Amino acid sequence: xxxxxxxxxxxxxxxxxxxxxxxxxxxxxxxxxxxxxxxxxxxxxxxxxxxxxxxxxxxxxxxxxxxxxxxxxxxxxxxxxxxxxxxxxxxxxxxxxxxxxxxxxxxxxxxxxxxxxxxxxxxxxxxxxxxxxxxxxxxxxxxxxxxxxxxxxxxxxxxxxxxxxxxxxxxxxxxxxxxxxxxxxxxxxxxxxxxxxxxxxxxxxxxxxxxxxxxxxxxxxxx
Numbered sequence: 001x002x003x004x005x006x007x008x009x010x011x012x013x014x015x016x017x018x019x020x021x022x023x024x025x026x027x028x029x030x031x032x033x034x035x036x037x038x039x040x041x042x043x044x045x046x047x048x049x050x051x052x053x054x055x056x057x058x059x060x061x062x063x064x065x066x067x068x069x070x071x072x073x074x075x076x077x078x079x080x081x082x083x084x085x086x087x088x089x090x091x092x093x094x095x096x097x098x099x100x101x102x103x104x105x106x107x108x109x110x111x112x113x114x115x116x117x118x119x120x121x122x123x124x125x126x127x128x129x130x131x132x133x134x135x136x137x138x139x140x141x142x143x144x145x146x147x148x149x150x151x152x153x154x155x156x157x158x159x160x161x162x163x164x165x166x167x168x169x170x171x172x173x174x175x176x177x178x179x180x181x182x183x184x185x186x187x188x189x190x191x192x193x194x195x196x197x198x199x200x201x202x203x204x205x206x207x208x209x210x211x212x213x214x215x216x217x218x219x220x221x222x223x
Contacts, residue, residue, distance in 0.1 A: 012040060013049040016081070020053035023073025025080045032081050042088045043095070045081075051123050054078045055208050058116065062206050068112060078119050086122070095125040098218040099150040101143045101181075103131030105166045110158040113187055116207040117154060124211050137172035144173070150181060152214055155200075157187040166190070167198045174199060182217045186210060 012035045019027040035045055057074035060066040089095050100121055104114050111133050118128045129147055131139055140153060153173060157166045166185060173179055182201040195203035202217070204210040 012038070013045065016045065016049040017053040017056075020050060020074055020077040020081070021057050023057075023070055023077055025073070025077040028077040029080045029084065032084050036084070036088075042085045043092070046085055046089065046123060050078060050081050050085075051120075054120060054123065058120070058206055058208050071116070072112065075116055075119055078123065082119070082122055089125070096127060097125050097215060098152065099127040099129065099147060100152045100154055100214060101129045101131065101140065101147060101150050102154040103135035103140060103143075103156070104133040104187075105155055105157045105162045105169060106134055106136040106139075107165050108157050108159045108162040108187075109133045110156075110187075113158065113207070114154075114156040117156070117186070117210045120207040120211045121214060124215065126211075126214065137169040140169055140173060141176055144176065144179070144181065151218055152182045152184060154184045154186070154210065154214075157185070157189050160189045163189055163194065170198045170200055184210065184213060184217075 012031060016028060016031045016035065019031055032045060036042065054074060057066065057071055061071045102114060102118055102121075104111055114130075114133070118130050121128050129143055129150065131143055140155075144150065144153065155166055155169060157163060170183055170185070173181075173183060183199075184202045184204065185195050185198075185200040186204050190203060192203045202213045204213055
């Protein structure tokens with residue numbers, strides 16, 4: 001029988017949060033395994049410790065109070081935890097709000113922002129089809145054909161030189177027969193004005209907001 005939540009549990013959750021925020025993958029892994037052995041609910045670990053920690057790390061980066069190495073360590077710590085919890089959480093059908101196809105546009109090899117979005121989407125229960133970097137319009141179209149259940153396509157671009165490629169990809173997708181998915185765009189080179197101009201359904205500046213928007217899109221499609 002699962003015991004009631006005690007102060008000891010709350011201390012565990014705080015320690016997991018700190019391990020992720022401070023970018024300590026090994027500590028994160030160890031603490032999560034200990035918490036599970038102690039009877040903690042995996043969903044509680046994820047929602048009350050891991051997601052808030054990654055949100056804090058992401059917001060610190062957005063405010064320029066952190067740097068890329070620190071956010072990468074936090075993301076690595078988060079991924080270590082997800083590797084442990086996902087096999088358990090996947091048994092709960094209510095933890096799968098939807099499927100997202102994700103990739104960095106052709107001509108751009110940057111993946112930090114894309115990877116952060118993927119981690120945060122997975123932590124929210126989304127299935128993420130990560131196409132990687134340097135993804136062409138045809139590659140996106142192929143993924144859409146292979147995953148017709150997907151509701152959202154996320155396209156990232158850091159370089160201004162790859163912005164025309166993003167424009168072309170959005171144009172290709174919208175011309176694809178039967179295309180019904182929402183298109184989300186983001187990245188260092190993208191603005192709300194550009195997103196509106198190319199016909200994207202949403203633009204976000206960070207991984208935290210991307211998850212919130214994705215959830216709203218899925219909830220709206222179900223209503």
